[in-house]
Amino acid sequence: MSAVKPGTAEQAGLSRSALYRAARQGRLERIARGIYLPADAPVADWDRIEAATRRPDATICLASALAHHDLTDAIPIALDVAIPRGTRTPAGRGAIAWHQFDRATFDIGREEIPNPGTDQTIGMYSPERSIADAFRLRGEVGYELSREALKEWLRRGGKPARLMEIASRLPRAKSPVLRALEALA
Template sequence: METGTADERAMLPSPFTYNDAQRRGMSDRRLYALRDSGAIESIGWGLFRWAEDGELTDPDLLEISVRAPEATLCLTTALARHGLTDQIPAAIDIALPRGRRRPQVRVPVSWHLFAPGSFSIGQERLALYQTHGIGIYNAERCLIDAFRLRRWEGPELGNEALRRWLRRPGTQPSSLLRMAREFPRTEKSLRHALEVLL
């Protein structure tokens, strides 16, 4: 298997785009020779990584994070990562601030546009690969969003996730309600669901 030279690896750290390679002077012929030999592998449209960099556990999320740096896992996808639902969504639920462009990616994505003013509330970082990561909402924000968007997501998603969350040791409904104050139209329904379940 052909490998990239030390200079090539230094100028193009993983992952890199086709445009990155072009800007740094790599010819199409060299790029595709590296791909065809297995030295680099495609992880999305025009997106590559060096094969010898080790195992890549989630190329789909890496592609999304490179194409949309503000992308944040939300709703069913994030609830599943937090162990609060058994549902497996047909597409990855990704939030972007309203007004941002939704990029083209290879994997099925359900894009959700959230208000810029509240976009970062409850946002954490999920490590993916080397220095790359993707945003993910914490469990409390996911619960709030499931109630906030129940008209589209269905009421059972939020109710079941809330039941599971309450069974976990150390959960504090007061912290959930504190965060819910940032979403006034949701706070009342969430407070009512807590009163029923507690």
């Protein structure tokens, strides 16, 4: 089941008052401000559900995407989520770090994956896009994250040509990725 919001309660067969009554009675669980799941719903990542519910174009990026692809041992303290630049950043109390990426390059390396525990999907950047983003935003995410992810990706048989194709399409990514690949060769 998808998350239910007061604005979408009617689509789930509930009035707003029935939604709040179900939450008070324990049949629905409030996972974030204005977002509810059935109390018997399977275990799920509430931050991912909140991000996908608040922004249908939400895309997991940077350290969170690298961790999803098992390219880093770092455990992100917040879910890194990209949204197109110029759109409203959602308010919320969840552990979500919202990042605004250029609209022209937003869909490069983006795919939809299922959001476990719900019938929702959420965007996820490919390993190549995530590595290129880590290099271009290395001042923000740390220099070690990008190098560690690149080494692991290459060890698993990653294709440098595919990485360079994506890095060439992103601002400030091509040169640092190329230098790192040359240093590791």
